[in-house]
Amino acid sequence: METKGKTPVGDLAEHLLPTRRRDLSFYVVLFVAVIPLWSIVPLSWAFVIYTLRSGTVWTLSWPGRAVFATALAEAFFSVHHYNLARFIAGPHSLPPNKLAELQGAFTRVLRAGLANLPEDGFDEEMLDVERPGSPAEDIITLQYDDPRAVDFRNTLRTWFGKVPWSAVHKHEMYTWLYWSIYNASYTSFEALPPVHQKALQEVCQLIERRSGTTIPEGSNPTVKPLLLTLDPVSVVWRPLVWYLAVEISNFFVRRRLVRDWNVKFGTYHGLDYVLRIPPGWNHITGPRPLVFMHGLGLGITQYQRFLTTLLRTAPNHPILVPLQPHVSQQIFHPRYLRPLGRRDMAGTLAGLLDKLGWAKWEDKEESDREREKGEGDRDQVPMGVTMISHSNGSFVHAWMLKAYPSMVTRSCFIDPVTFCGWEGDLCYNFIYRRCTTASLIDIGGMELVIKYFVGTELGVANFLQRHFDWNANSLWYEEIPNPRDPKKTKFFLGGRDDIANAKRVRRYLTSHGIRKGLWYDPNGRHGQAMLSGSPGQKEFFNWLLQDNRKS
Template identity: 75%
Template sequence: MNIKQQQQKLADLAEQVLPPRSRDLSFYAVLFAAVIPLWLVVPSSWVFVIYVLRTGKIWTLAWRGQLLFAAALCEVFFSVYHYNLATFIGGPHSLPPNKLSDLQRAFKRVLQSGLADLPEDGFDEETLDSERPGSPAEDIVTLPYDDPRAVDFRNYLRTWFGKVPWSSIHKHEMYAWLYWSIFNQPYTTLEALPHAHQVALRDVIRLIEARSGSTIPDGSNPAIKPLLLTLDPVTVVWRPFAWYAFVAIINFILRRRMIRTWNCKFGTYHGLDYILRVPPGWDPRTGPRPVVFMHGLGLGLAQYNRFIVHLFRMIPEHPVLVPLQPHVSQDIMHPRYLRPMGRRDMARTLAGLLDMLGWAKWAEKEDVVEKDDVPKGVTMLSHSNGSFVHAWMLKHYPSMVTRSCFVDPVVFCGWEGDLCYNFIYRRCTTGMELIIKFFVGTELGVANFLQRHFDWNANSLWYEEIPNARDPSKTVFFLGGRDAIVNAHRVKRYLTSHGIRKGLWFDPEGRHGQAMLSFGQKAILRWLLQTGETAPSVKEHATTSS
């Protein structure tokens, strides 16, 4: 194949129609063994309650039948409550508007991503002269249609349109997606928008055409539906009261065990619940650096208890703080279950908590703080959805986080659409995808957070926003090549293109969450205990696994 044929094949990449994904045996095993039985609890309870009441058998039930009726009646009442909550979050989003200038800069940054003509594996860290290599300094120029950078851009941008062929996307649908992504508002027609918004959309679409090396056709293609995350209908699947009660009981037991076994304290600071363990006699100026662990989506303590306890056991001299996030932990009775903190409130509250604990100095303006009076700061460890809060802290209070560990981060390359598409819109075909979708993605609190409170600009973290990103003793990244939620290979490519090599732990066979177990967990704990200039354990795995 000659060069011209190779370029033509590459240029057609964004035009390929992806074959339908077929469901495997594991999907049906999970469907019939877990999903359907749990789903049937609610309708079965309604049928049983109606039957007992209509036939009058309620007065003749034995004590076992009465218990069963009481449980079914609880499910009926709870299903009404759950339906009302689902209806409530189905309304418009409540995100505050961002400044147009900030969003325009962010979108320009998205268009610059991947423009630099960098080697596939990034720069050699030892010989790299520039402290901030890569895209930020690149000019957005008109690329040839078959330029690999244009092809790559078209191929990942079409993810926001359900991965349809690029040529099928017309300007009306592109404007609708742009208006959502910039203004978080529904789009009707260009002429109906304020003049400033019209100018902004025309400027951005002109840059998209230059970056993609193509001209977007005028008019509309009704067959194409852009993914408008915070405007599209919220996808919620009911689950029984027994499920939430079970999660609450498990978390209650684990809390009591942590208090009794590890002398932990559970507190609340300005609406932020947390777990705190401080070793006896620890001094904030001479003791080991505190660790803040931001957990991800799931079941709260019931899901992360094993890892947290392992932290207590393996780094006993380090204070550990675990902020709790009830809105993504299926804690349906918590007052903040459907009212998650926004990025500014969360960052400000967490910063205030760290300052109160004496772990890091909180100041809105860092220059008002005397250098000799600043504590050492904290090591922040985040997993998956927890990397959003991690990113907010680095954006607003970078001096308070002196070391960063990202495990399965979802803050990189989020502008490419894989995260939202895979987690919300993609059709499940495997058992693991169905578990993630049903037990996490379609849960009421999680759906509310992701589909009504998602701010892609706030949740996107860029290389230049990470302090000491290329210092493996201060920043490390753990990725799994078979991650079903994020495209870990593209995240790896983004990081290595900016010179991150020694601090990257990449397991080609790793799945989402697997780094929290086994060898990945050991590497994380080794890194937490390291204080030198290098991170050999991370470098070793990155070399053998890449």
């Protein structure tokens, strides 16, 4: 690779990743949880085949017959699971994005970090600029050793498996760019239509200017770009008993919520939800409604304690929890492999909020005309909702802020994965990073739990690897209403998050002037701010209950 000078020793973009090792907790999780669960399927097949071939099936006692029936059910289910895995292994079904929209997104990515913004943030009370660091910087040609260029190279190489930046050649860069822009496979530059060739060349030239380097021609076969929606789907089988346990657990959690907290379960245009409206609540004078978007895992079973605490702590607030079966391991749900896209999800949720009378779903042009005419009394219309999102739920949160920002008057992001998604850490950590043996850096049991019990589950893999739109899922500072008002916007980050790069997210937010609205725990893990009795959860409820209804 051509560079402006010799590669400096401190060039982070040229450093090899430190090797990693498995600690004791990794092996505890592996032998106590992962292997026993994984082995159910092959053991079931072995028992069924042995019993049938030996003829002992006809001499089994009733306990033996029960075991045989269970093993047979597991064998049949594994065939069904295999067929579903083959189904999602096919091409993605994402609609093509508009080229102009993607070009704008790439421009934002390239401009991010160009402004000379202090990483420790601004003084919010003294800052006169409404949006410091907005994407208004010119994409200039940086020197190779410019810290902004080094940081950009070190970040972008994540999409190439974190290989040294000098190992990335133009063929691999074009392969990644073509996927990023067109969500399609790249073969050769000559085989592309002229308009596609021009688009790739322009973006690649901007990357070279931003990185302070010249990307060499040719190919480096040892480098494999991460093509999330095109790469093979990473799925590990689950036994039928696992999914039945999830269903049974959700059934009893539902009954408990209905019995103890008088919630209702409903469906609106294909969107399942949990709803609690306190008796006598008024949409004009009552407390602002709360909407909670949960993350990946086991749905309401996983979030039962948090939901119970939320219902108990905010008894006068209406609460809505949209359910997402495609990331909750509900394999028997009709929408398990058919998640709502960003437009459908945002539009359906907006319609539900409007139907409940919590927020007014208006056409933007119509709203502008009414404001110009001075029509409408603010006290006579719904005040919007407080939206709370955790982890993967921040994607839906972002979709709502992009499409219907007036409906969300307060926002709380807990372990958000929607910020800095263009940097690749989320996809790399959650999908591509291997739990391999080595030395120096420990691989803990929690990483294995996340990888096996969540990341490689069929529905989760389908959503992340066949329905992931990096542009739609990326939320920018400029798209957040009132981002520096700590009463209206709150962020919770954990410095030891194994999924998102919380340090990068913190840097991005603070450089744009967000300080009082940011809760950062240097030792916090993913989800720790939601644990009962934790400092993060106490801070969350303090913020939640400080809402001034008329603010």
